[in-house]
Amino acid sequence: MEQLDLQKQNERLLKALEMNQLIAGELHLGTLLKQVMAVTQTIMDCESCSLFLYDEKSNELVFNACSGEKEAQLKEICRLPMGTGIVGWCAEHGETVRIADVYDDRRFVVEFDRQTKFTTRNMISAPLFVRSKLIGVCQVINHQHGDFSESDEKLLDSLVPMVAIAIDNARAHQRLLDRELFQHDLTLAKSIQDSFLPATLPEITGYHSAFYMHSAFDVGGDFYDTIQIPDKRIAYIIGDISGKGVSAAMIMSTVLSDLRMELSFGGSAGQILSRFNQTLCKKARNGMFVSLVLMILDPELHTIEVANAGHLPPVHIHHERIWQHNEASGPPAGIVSDISYDCDRLTLQAGEMVLLYTDGITEARNESDEMIGIGRLMNWLDDAPASPHACIEYLNDCISHYVGDGSQGDDITLLIMGRD
Incomplete structure (x- = not known):
């Protein structure tokens, strides 16, 4: 036993x-x-x-x-x-x-x-x-x-x-393994995003432009683009997609593709934005929406058309005055399908610049948790240099100095176009 x-x-x-x-x-x-x-x-x-x-x-x-x-x-x-x-x-x-x-x-x-x-x-x-x-x-x-x-x-x-x-x-x-897979997806999404965003801006006689983009995350929801329209006009676009990270980057590729297609069909800025909104509403899922400004330049007539879908209004910078373009603003795209966006048309003066930007700049905070805000941005622009490239560098310095060790909770994107 x-x-x-x-x-x-x-x-x-x-x-x-x-x-x-x-x-x-x-x-x-x-x-x-x-x-x-x-x-x-x-x-x-x-x-x-x-x-x-x-x-x-x-x-x-x-x-x-x-x-x-x-x-x-x-x-x-x-x-x-x-x-x-x-x-x-x-x-x-x-x-x-x-x-x-x-x-x-x-x-x-x-x-x-x-x-x-x-x-x-x-x-x-x-x-x-x-x-x-x-x-x-x-x-x-x-x-x-x-x-x-x-x-x-x-x-x-x-x-x-x-x-x-x-x-x-x-x-x-x-x-x-999950981290490695996530990093792989992130790298892929970043690559896709970079492939859709222009590395350079078009050269236009009598005009200069410059851009700056910094993501608060590895992959952001901000986007910008400049597109030559068949009738020789130039479209300047800046926007912000709801959400961040990989999902926003994937949506951004669809948004820019649809915008480019609608621009190829021509029309006013308001008509183009209205058609894009209808297309986006058919595709939108889970509360996805896009805020954006579409600005179309006619370099021969020195005019711009501006249509705004729930985005921060462009800022006009001229030695005589600085002002926000609050006209022709509607809701973000992707929410209401049967809306018709208006557009505003005006002439650019010699030496005048237009700043398109996302809310990452106005919502950036300093060490005391105080936001930059639109008022402080406008004050900075009072002393801004008169060329787009110099103005971009100047604004970056202002942001860095103000934020210090504070937080950038959102992407920052700036796009400036100016008439010589």
Whole structure:
């Protein structure tokens, strides 16, 4: 008899070593848990083995894996608040618990047996910790030959630390993979965004232009463009897409493609913006919208047309005065499909510049959490140099000096066009 017990202990020890080797190199969490359940069931000589993982956000123990046929069903129904059931008690107190008859224990949640038509007789529940942090709870259920013994409890206690470490390693590996995938998506989105934004602006006799763009995030929602229209007019566009990051960059490519198509059909700035809005409304999802200014220059007549879809008004800079172009403003594009945007037409004076910009400049904050605001921007422009390139550099210096170690919570984009 003693020799049989010794043989059984040796078999268990070999199985435990096998499990250690098996899980040490497995970094896929789903595969790891299946392997752990199967080997633990064999080692513990039980009918079933299950694993609950701790969800820190909800403070619940969530069924994750088991040996046997009930896994899919249990995943749908089995979530236990901390302290609820034998699993919750085990997690809350951080203690292993061995129960000979679960139906005599008031902590046992009978409902799971009823729903799965499984009969639980006895069990051992052991908490999983890594560096004093709760990972979950492992349960072995229904010993094949009577009740679980004290030696069974000690054996499970010796197994769960290696299981906890393996789970923690697999999770860390998955986080690394997720970061790598996110970085790949980010790089791809940045590449797509850069391919749609012009690296240089067109040269027009009698006119100069300059731009500046700085994203608060790796991939931003601001965009700008300059497009030669077939009738020799030039379109200047600046805008801001709702949302940030990868999704905004992907939407931006669609927005600029649609704008370029509508510009190729011609018309006034208001007509072009109205057609673009109708197209965008058909494609918009989940509250997506775009604020933008469309300004079309006729370099022969020295006139501009301006249409505004919910964006900050352009600022005209002339040595005699500085003023905001508040005319022809409508709601952001992508919200109301049957709107007709107006446009305003005016003549550019010699030496006059027009600044198009996004709200990243007015909403940038200094160390005292004070925004730049439109008033301060207008004051800066009082002393601005008379050329677009010099004005861009001047504004960058003003922003940097004001913000200091403060925060840039949004992208900053500036586009200046001026008549010589």
